[in-house]
Amino acid sequence: MKSKTVYIDCSELMLAALARVKPDYADHVHVNIGDPSGDEVVAIAQNAEVIWNGHTTIDAALLARLPALRRIIFLGSGAASYIDLDTAAARGISVETISGYGDRAVAEHAAALMLSAARQVGRMERDLRRGHWEPLEGMELGGKTLGLIGIGGIGRTFADIGKAFGMEVVVWNRSSLTDDWTAHQRSLDEVLAQADVISLHLALTPETRGFFGTEQFAGMKAGALFINTARAGLVDTAAMIDALQSGRLGHAALDVFDMEPLPKDDPLLALANATLTAHAGFKTREATERLAAKAMALSLMPFRSDVVTGFE
Template identity: 40%
Template sequence: MTTTSLRCAVLDDHQDVAAASADWSTIADRVEVVTYRDHLDDEDRLAARLADFDIVVTLRERVAFPASLLDRLPRLALLVASGMRNSVIDHAAAARNGVTVCGTGSSSTPPVELTWALLLALARGIVPENTALRTGGPWQQTLGADLHGRRLGLLGLGKIGGRVARIGLAFGMEVTAWSRNLTRERADEVGVTLAGSQRELLAESDFVSVHLALGDRTRGLIGAPELALMRPSAYLVNTSRAAIVDQDALIEALREGRIAGAGLDVFDIEPLPRDHPVRTTPHLLATPHLGYVTRDNYATYYGEAVEDIRAYLDGAPVRVLR
């Protein structure tokens, strides 16, 4: 492959910050970089947009690259995805089409912080109180939920779940955790209680937060039967993967007041259509997948994307995903 006249597409740069988040000048003499702020979820339109690009940079799992799309991009040679794991890229199809797939580093701090932003805002009614204050509404209309002495139940106790747990402990909460592979040794290491079962954790927690990887065993892990186990005063937060929680069942539970509220940063469809029911569901605090959207994280993502591109052009790809 010649290293002249190569073109790179940077997808879903919603905030128009990709160019300023890294030093792209190190590859400017070999690659023309084009950024796109919009999101395309139609495969035909996406295939047409990317037809003339040799390199594509995509954030997390915002854009899927199935075989049907990769087969339509004969010019594509390098696909860079932020993070070191991506479930929406067909790696076998990429290999078959001669596409090298590379990842980047990331930090576990931003999703931890957003988890607590959602949880605290739910507990203290921050959004409705702020809205009322700024629009001339009633002075004090919600009754906050205390954290100290309450039980925080974590589904998953990995790197992110462990950090969330330690903050809960700092608030004086009783923290329990459960996952199919969670050991007592890991729970003891973090200083939390190992729940006897998922059912026990859901039934006895005042706040439940999801921190699991998406896979065959976690897809749909929380559906209508599981939501029915939760207390009417309990809150659910999901900043992990949308498919772990049955979105329709959660919307129904919130509309019927069977749980006190929920905080979501991930959704079955992203970006959410304007008429999506999530936008009008009561007792739901939702953010547009902001978990990893921070200055420092973007500096890592795009900075290492440039490194990936430069290394590939030099014939020694780094951080290759398979």
């Protein structure tokens, strides 16, 4: 492959978005459609100086097989979940991320999960398809408390949606807040104890991996709803399942999982009080077009080996 820039795992949705926002994209980046194996990555990108990566695992062994590589543009903010960052740094490869493009899409998906959990929409839909008619009791959201763990772009957008439903919003953030959100800031224990709905919006880092476990589920209000559209690694899944099975946790609505695709025998699939979606929170035409535009703009920026960038 002669192209110096290769998009290794483009989807049909992203290809269409690229064509809309940059009709001459093929002059700048070679696009591979589909999910390549490690050998296929080497075949299509062995001479590439820049790789666009949407969701492909790039470990130390694969990095060693890409000697020309200087930059990885990760199409999202969670590069650590897919790329061996330490090895990349040791090899002088910059890993650059893109954030902000999906704030609205993911926040709206979190709201959809909240509504489905509150009114047991998913469970009734499944029951009806099996021929079972049972109107299930739900929970009104107006006047309830929405607790946000992390208050970045997605969390702030979701907070505005919660306020529109008439919810009280309380937040816990790893760092201090210096703007209007300070009035909503609480300790983690206070957020857990007060909220009828808890939603995670943290980045996955070594410090936050397994952040939400047995102690945190025990500290939640009995029967509360739990939403995760961030990263599965933030949560001790076994502790969450125990809380769901015991009834301590009323409902979990999840878009991210320890293993994706979700295995057919995963215990979450057997739980009536779990609503599950296929890691689709970011997947809207609008968000994909924003991502395509930002990726192209970042790719066309002059490369500086002494700077590791992000792109808002």
